Amino acid sequence: MNPTRIRYGMLSLVFVNVVINYLDRTNLAVAASALSTDLQLSPAQLGWVFSAFGWAYAFLQIPGGLIADRFGPRVLYAFCLITWSLVTVCQGFVRGFSALFGLRLATGAFEAPSYPINNRVVTSWFPDNERASAIALYVSGQFIGLAFLTPVLTMIQTYAGWQGLFVATGTVGLVWGVIWYLLYRDPLDHRGVNEAELAYIESGGGSFRKKEPQPGQPSAGPGQAWQWSDLQQVFSSRTLWGVYIGQFAVNGSLWFFLTWFPTYLVKYRGLDFIRSGYLASVPFMAACAGLLLSGFISDRLVRQGTSVGVARKTPIISGLLLSMSIIGANYTNDTTLIIFFLALAFFGSGMALISWVFVSILSPKNLVGLTGGVFNFMGNLASIIVPIVIGYLAKDGDFKPALVFIGALGLLGASSYIFLVGKIERV
Template sequence: MSKKLTPRMGKFKVLALIFVSVVINYMDRTNISVAASAMSADLALTPIEMGLIFSAFAWTYSIMQIPGGMIVDVVKVRILYPFILIAWSLATLVQGLVSSLSALIGCRMAIGLFEAPSYPANNKIVTQWFDTQERAGAIAVYTSGQFIGLAFLMPVLALIQSYFGWRGLFIVSGLIGIVWAAIWYMFYQEPSEQTQPKSIKENVSAEQASLTEDHWMKLKFAFTQRKLWGIYIGQFCLGGTMIFFLTWFPTYLTEYKGIGELKTGFYASIPFLAAFFGVLLSGFLSDWLVRKGYSNEIARKTPIIVGLLLSGTIICANFVDSNAAVIFFLSLSFFGNGLASINWVFVSLIAPKNMVGLVGGCFNFIGGLAAVIVPLLIGVLSQDGDFRFALAMIASLALVGLCSYIFLVGKVEQIQAPDFTLERKTASFGN
């Protein structure tokens, strides 16, 4: 677009573009969950095979987190974002045209591969367009898209499937992404000197300098610190609850609770709304406590501990019969998951100052492994159509995450890293 944007107008437009992109991103991750029951019946897929299909997305998504971030560093977002949007949308569309297990797994892997750079790209955009004191709010706005978007999309996706079938659901979803890629390219522009915050060039230069030094020693350090493993394990456990709702949840309602597919879409939206409010409450409450002078143990840890406790209430769904009670406990659990989503703040609070990016990559990688492992475990545990053991497993993960933050993270304080350059020189001298 040739028209120049004022800084304020540009920020709102950019944030709107990211928000819609996040909604489409999660639509293409989770439409498989809406289609799962009809697709598995049509193609005679077992629960274990469905677990493989559900987890295939995360195989490539997790592995590509760090490489995806590197790609974002060197390719302009205006070019990269439409490209990956079209690529994962085409893979989504092709899902509606294939029938074999291997082809479906391949499509899910392709979606994970091309979606991997999207969140690093979102972070880069926010960094380029928003000042430091504005970024947390901007991140909260676009992150909420994954919950509020799915809350309203679940009934819509169920309605699309009722008219066009599960194959039509994938085809329509893919076409929406391709159209949005064109809109993105037309309306997004790289920040100009007028719109870019003054501190960005200095920050980017400092980050790039730190990335060139002693990668392997820093990576080893990032995986040998107790506090860091505390937040890694916590992220994995939070991801376990999240991935249940993104994959098996509609199947649980349809096949185990006997709710019709169209009604499932409406019931499934309620926990996503609960998670959305949990995310907002977590951010505002934590920031309010910080402004009131409370320590990080209170301001930052409290929402996570309370959230993980609530997340564990998912097991209560095993002991109630009415659909309303089941949805209540599942919504309470997902609300807790949203409340604990502030956990990303611990990366900047605990990681050494010059390793925030690396630790963030490790943190997201371990969290992504939950999307690989948990769907498979649920498929194994629910082979006979009984989800009770699966829900107990998810509740157990919440308990493990709670213990991780209490006993492994401990006091919230920044880890002091050694001088890696000096260590390397000393090691070289010793040899």
């Protein structure tokens, strides 16, 4: 009997989740120029508003990972989608800095479990030799969606205002939350999956069965009781610290593009708002290409017998070094070259985003969600720090120091993978 391919259908659902997830993160970036004028926000205040999502999102990653380990993706993801989408709709009715800051905090809080859930779904549905590709495909949703939908978002704002932009993007998430609940199932609960596919996934390292406890031992796997020693375990590994720091660097570049990038084009480079929407899509397409290329090359190297360490780390280190090319935009006033340097840098950042594969490879088998939560927490500290730092670096109207700062993060991340991440083996 040939294995079914239900896992790809489940991956497509996660892909759409990621598209919506990032629409509701970046709608503020599209709205920022008009919104900051209407609400009379200074560059520093705008930096704080951009960072508000990250405060809640980052600091709730560890609880989010614990929740992902304890509750099933079907119900938990539906709850998250619906709640963060309701908050997004409410952002269309704000009248000041405080209300907007609070609602962005709430958006981050309700989105916090999303990536630990994504990783749990992929760990459950895919064997090891397909996992980097699967991660690359679902993570590409954040770039494909933004590449093709950023011009749409700018048009919505042009005709419906920034208020209509928030209402429209939030409504999409409300509808999709219901669809996710109706369609998603775990491997053992899906009626369409056959035993051959389950055996293929499990023999290749996929993990979807709860382990039976030994006499006198606590149960393992999803749903187990959390202990402080679990947290100590995922914070005490030098290798994990290496990927944590690397993820902070990757996210530093990402959060520039998710927050300040449209404002950089409009206010600091003088581009027309609608034209900027089309140009802004180019780096996102480049990041998507880098991500997909990295994922497929990495998996191919594994299948050809290359060591896991070399196959997984090489694209990430190369991508982080390439992301430093963003500094090149400081040395030209030509719009085409500016977009070229930004796209090249984001291509490199995209290559490095297969780093989620290390959560599946390195984390203790019963702590995939918790490890993913810590990994995402460390990485998303960048969503707090980077927008605020850029706001202060650019407060006098000069954006060059901000781009140097982003480039330096790429060097930090590459150094972390080179010098801290050693032999790749499960903690």
